[in-house]
Amino acid sequence: MDAVFKALADESRRDLLDHLRADNGQTLGQLCAGLPAMTRQAVSKHLGILEEANLVATVKRGREKLHYLNPVPIHEIGERWIGKFERSRLQALSDMKNALEQEKSDE
Amino acid sequence: MSKPSFVYVTYIRTTPEKVWAALTDPVTMRKYWFGAFAETDWKPGSPWTLKFDDGRVADAGEILESEPPKRLVIRWRNEWKEEIKAEGWSRCTMTIEPYQGVAQLTIRHELEGDGTKFIEAVSGGWPRILSNLKSLLETGAVAYETKA
CATH class of the missing domain: 1.10.10.10 (Winged helix-like DNA-binding domain superfamily/Winged helix DNA-binding domain)
Incomplete structure (x- = not known):
């Protein structure tokens, strides 16, 4: 790289x-x-x-x-970082969903 | 035959045999090709069909050359979009060569006629497919599972 x-x-x-x-x-x-x-x-x-x-x-x-x-090596660079950030965003969204749904069921 | 429209090269930390197996096994293909898979016996002269996840025919053609684990040549035409199908046949050549302890995989497409839509369609897909294939063979997992 x-x-x-x-x-x-x-x-x-x-x-x-x-x-x-x-x-x-x-x-x-x-x-x-x-x-x-x-x-x-x-x-x-x-x-x-x-x-x-x-x-x-x-x-x-x-x-x-x-x-x-x-363009394959450039694509791999994008995947290494951009993909990772996307994954963490998805994880954050999923955590938020779980937390909000948990709150709702606690009401 | 016109000159290749594009040439993609990737180096994968594995053996040519494993790259060949991944290129020709439909179950493995589905993992890195966004669910698409080929139907053929991979023998020269045999028909070749590339199907979407849901079984619709994406592309079709014929195996022109098959030399495991080194070289695969497919006569290839789009089958699902009229304006791309109208551009006619292309030839896809895949070569696998050992290179400094890893496998070098090269993909090239040549159009038999003129046109740009087929090349636009496939040239966008290959880098993602190749990235996925590299991840799968090196780590056992793919980066993109769906064609988002």
Whole structure:
């Protein structure tokens, strides 16, 4: 999970993910064309870091390597914390219901 | 065949055999697929049906390739929403590979024709299904039991 946060803590890499989100399955050349402010070496290096973090998945198609945004690790982060808060809210609601219903039956 | 519309990858702390079993056993499927389950014998050329919890047919198709515990390819079409069904067939490829002591599961879908509705429909579902599958295999429990 460290790798995911490190990979996301860089604006250029978030830009790269935005470009893939807009048009999934691009080659290195296509990504470079859409990001003229970055050198090919920089795009390639950032893609490597994103791949290492499993935020980018690649598929070989003939001689081309296509890059895809892989949202699964981000989903897992959401689930780890957001899901937990939802569970505690549900628990709080359930406790409140039990307490209120208990009060009613005590009347 | 067009290029894949999406590629999802997850790493699960288990063996490829256990991932394969979870992908192909209808009782296990129901636990992480929001109650949905497949009906097929998983042999190449056999029909494949994905059913909702209540037994309605969600999707249907055919097993194109089946190589336990490594590779499963399904010809896949939506069957319950006319406008999505109209987009026709897709191909779903699932691959399982051992990777540094864990199992790497990759899911990709390719549409045979054009369209965006099918991909929109399935691309939203897969990350949750994969999260659930990972939780189930690693901890024995799922995060979401219903399709809320």
